[in-house]
Amino acid sequence: MFLRCTNRQKDGKAHRYWSVVENRRVSNGKVVQRQVLYLGEINDSQRESWRKTVEVFEDGRSSSRTMALFPDDRLVEINDEDVVRIRLTDVELRRPRQWGACWLACWLYKPLGLDTFWSERLPPSRKGTHWDLIVQALCCYRLIDPGSEWRFHRHWYDSCALPDLLGAGFELEEIHKLYKCLDHLLEHKRALFDHLTQRWKDIFNATFDVLLYDLTSTYLFIIWWELPKDA
Numbered sequence: 584m585f586l587r588c589t590n591r592q593k594d595g596k597a598h599r600y601w602s603v604v605e606n607r608r609v610s611n612g613k614v615v616q617r618q619v620l621y622l623g624e625i626n627d628s629q630r631e632s633w634r635k636t637v638e639v640f641e642d643g644r645s646s647s648r649t650m651a652l653f654p655d656d657r658l659v660e661i662n663d664e665d666v667v668r669i670r671l672t673d674v675e676l677r678r679p680r681q682w683g684a685c686w687l688a689c690w691l692y693k694p695l696g697l698d699t700f701w702s703e704r705l706p707p708s709r710k711g712t713h714w715d716l717i718v719q720a721l722c723c724y725r726l727i728d729p730g731s732e733w734r735f736h737r738h739w740y741d742s743c744a745l746p747d748l749l750g751a752g753f754e755l756e757e758i759h760k761l762y763k764c765l766d767h768l769l770e771h772k773r774a775l776f777d778h779l780t781q782r783w784k785d786i787f788n789a790t791f792d793v794l795l796y797d798l799t800s801t802y803l804f805i806i807w808w809e810l811p812k813d814a
Contacts, residue, residue, distance in 0.1 A: 586674055587616070600624050603676045619676065681727070682744040688723035689748050695782050697722070704771050713751060717764045720745055720755050732761040 589600045603620040692698055698719065705714035723745060724735050740746065740756040749755065768775070783789055 586622075586672065598624055619679065680742055680744050684727045685723060685744045685748055688726050689719070689745075691726075692719055692722065694786065696778065700775070700778050704774070705767060712754070712760060714764060714767055716749050716751050717755050717760060718768065720749060721761070721764065733758065736761060 587602050587604045589602070591598045591600065601622040601624075602618050603622065604616045604618050606614050607617050608614050698715070701715040701718050705718065707713050720740065721732075721735070724730070724739060727743075728739060730739065736756050736758040746752045746755075754760075780794055783794065
């Protein structure tokens with residue numbers, strides 16, 4: 584992966600737009616570029632719109648100070664002591680991961696009370712397996728990018744930010760634990776239904792006589808109507 588700059592003249596001014604791209608070889612042997620991340624314009628005339636700040640903690644200082652990021656080939660009109668110059672040609676993108684959707688999924692998990700519900704019913708095993716975190720990881724997976732446990736183990740978990748958000752790494756993606764996890768949930772099925780029903784009432788102030796929902800990872804519930812033979 585590398586940075587690609589696109590120059591454009593507009594109203595007599597030069598504009599530079601940056602993207603992170605990667606080379607891909609196609610079937611005819613040619614190499615094409617795929618845009619991985621669009622960084623936008625880096626231009627002095629629009630400095631205020633793209634200026635980024637970073638909290639820099641210096642040795643011997645108990646407090647932080649704000650510094651601005653600028654390309655190293657541009658002149659700036661502020662004190663050099665408050666500027667961090669970035670060599671854009673040397674910037675690399677390593678191990679990009681899905682973050683926003685994972686953060687949102689974990690955030691939604693808490694208002695539903697599922698973190699507390701499962702931590703009380705699925706304590707860590709004697710070997711240190713955190714079944715409650717495996718359940719949460721699988722729930723996030725089903726919400727964001729549904730697939731098999733094998734795909735979760737081989738690809739998905741390592742390509743997202745859940746290891747950082749949950750504070751757990753490979754121990755949550757071991758394939759035999761993923762398959763066993765659903766077995767641990769069966770004995771709590773009725774309690775889970777009651778819990779979700781109550782949370783639905785509390786969050787939406789809802790009233791109902793019958794609530795139907797589907798948890799296909801645990802069981803498959805199908806409703807059908809039998810038509811009269813003379814229909």
